[in-house]
Amino acid sequence: MKIYIGIDDTDSLEFGATGQSANELRRIIKDKGWGEPEPVTRHQLLLHPDIPYTSHNSSMCFTVEMKEDNLKEFIDCAAEFLKETSAPGSDPGLCVAVNERIKDIDELMSFGFKAKVEILNKEEAYKTAEDCGIHLSEHGGTGQGVIGALAGIGLRMTGNDGRFQGRTKLKDTGESMGIGDIIATTEIEEVQSIDGHVLTDDEILIIGDKIKTVLLDGKRKLLVYRENDGWHTCNNQHIKNY
Amino acid sequence: MWSISDKGEREFTGGKEDWAAVAHIAENCPGFKPDDEDEMVADEAVSCYNCRYRRWTIKSFVCCK
Numbered sequence: 116m117k118i119y120i121g122i123d124d125t126d127s128l129e130f131g132a133t134g135q136s137a138n139e140l141r142r143i144i145k146d147k148g149w150g151e152p153e154p155v156t157r158h159q160l161l162l163h164p165d166i167p168y169t170s171h172n173s174s175m176c177f178t179v180e181m182k183e184d185n186l187k188e189f190i191d192c193a194a195e196f197l198k199e200t201s202a203p204g205s206d207p208g209l210c211v212a213v214n215e216r217i218k219d220i221d222e223l224m225s226f227g228f229k230a231k232v233e234i235l236n237k238e239e240a241y242k243t244a245e246d247c248g249i250h251l252s253e254h255g256g257t258g259q260g261v262i263g264a265l266a267g268i269g270l271r272m273t274g275n276d277g278r279f280q281g282r283t284k285l286k287d288t289g290e291s292m293g294i295g296d297i298i299a300t301t302e303i304e305e306v307q308s309i310d311g312h313v314l315t316d317d318e319i320l321i322i323g324d325k326i327k328t329v330l331l332d333g334k335r336k337l338l339v340y341r342e343n344d345g346w347h348t349c350n351n352q353h354i355k356n357y
Numbered sequence: 358m359w360s361i362s363d364k365g366e367r368e369f370t371g372g373k374e375d376w377a378a379v380a381h382i383a384e385n386c387p388g389f390k391p392d393d394e395d396e397m398v399a400d401e402a403v404s405c406y407n408c409r410y411r412r413w414t415i416k417s418f419v420c421c422k
């Protein structure tokens with residue numbers, strides 16, 4: 116069965132990074148033989164002076180196919196991991212949702228979108244998790260991270276939010292690559308311009324520095340822009356709102 | 358370049374798109390520490406926008422160092 120794992124608020128100003136915590140959890144799942152986790156997506160939540168986020172107010176989510184038999188052990192293990200490894204002063208939260216058992220997907224996705232534009236509280240997060248029949252727990256500090264952990268799963272489920280963790284290695288900066296080649300040899304599923312034009316396999320792309328991919332239409336996409344009659348990969352500045 | 362917020366925090370007045378100014382500040386700042394790669398937004402490696410000690414606000418960021 117497919118499960119979604121969301122975590123938030125495991126870092127502090129000085130220590131840790133929630134993305135690294137998510138990756139550690141993926142490694143544990145692999146090492147225990149519980150599954151082969153999919154890549155992590157990062158979801159930006161609301162930035163507001165009244166939200167006590169520790170550093171970025173972004174949440175991390177990934178999915179994995181896991182057997183029912185391993186689920187409880189995984190949740191216990193993840194809870195212990197967050198408790199033991201999260202940065203001092205952080206407020207970690209963990210959310211685990213079994214795809215086929217989510218009672219109200221619309222409510223879950225709506226919670227995700229709301230966390231991008233509204234100030235939400237823990238009570239709302241726990242109520243939504245209960246309504247949807249999914250696991251939500253806190254593991255230190257104020258436990259405020261439960262809001263982001265739940266929202267991260269809701270946003271990942273929309274298939275239209277966030278960027279993938281890490282960089283994608285293509286060719287060296289300044290070199291060219293065919294779109295068909297990129298799709299055949301990397302995890303990128305589609306190459307699309309910022310204004311929504313999907314490039315065809317025979318088109319050519321000029322590779323830039325620091326390639327990031329985003330989650331759009333349920334796919335891992337590489338965003339590009341047109342300049343001087345050529346397609347170029349977007350840089351950090353172009354995709355900062357994803 | 359900086360204003361002091363109600364909470365006494367130092368907020369950058371140039372907003373979130375003044376790439377050259379924050380690169381210049383960070384290059385001359387002994388406190389700069391690169392943030393996690395996933396949280397970097399500037400293409401200049403050394404920039405307040407990529408610093409572990411910047412905390413985003415609605416319009417800009419505060420320096421927590």
Ligand code: SF4
Nearest residue numbers: 386388405408420422
């Ligand atoms: S955010 Fe603060 S500590 Fe970081 S480089 Fe800018 S001024 Fe220095």
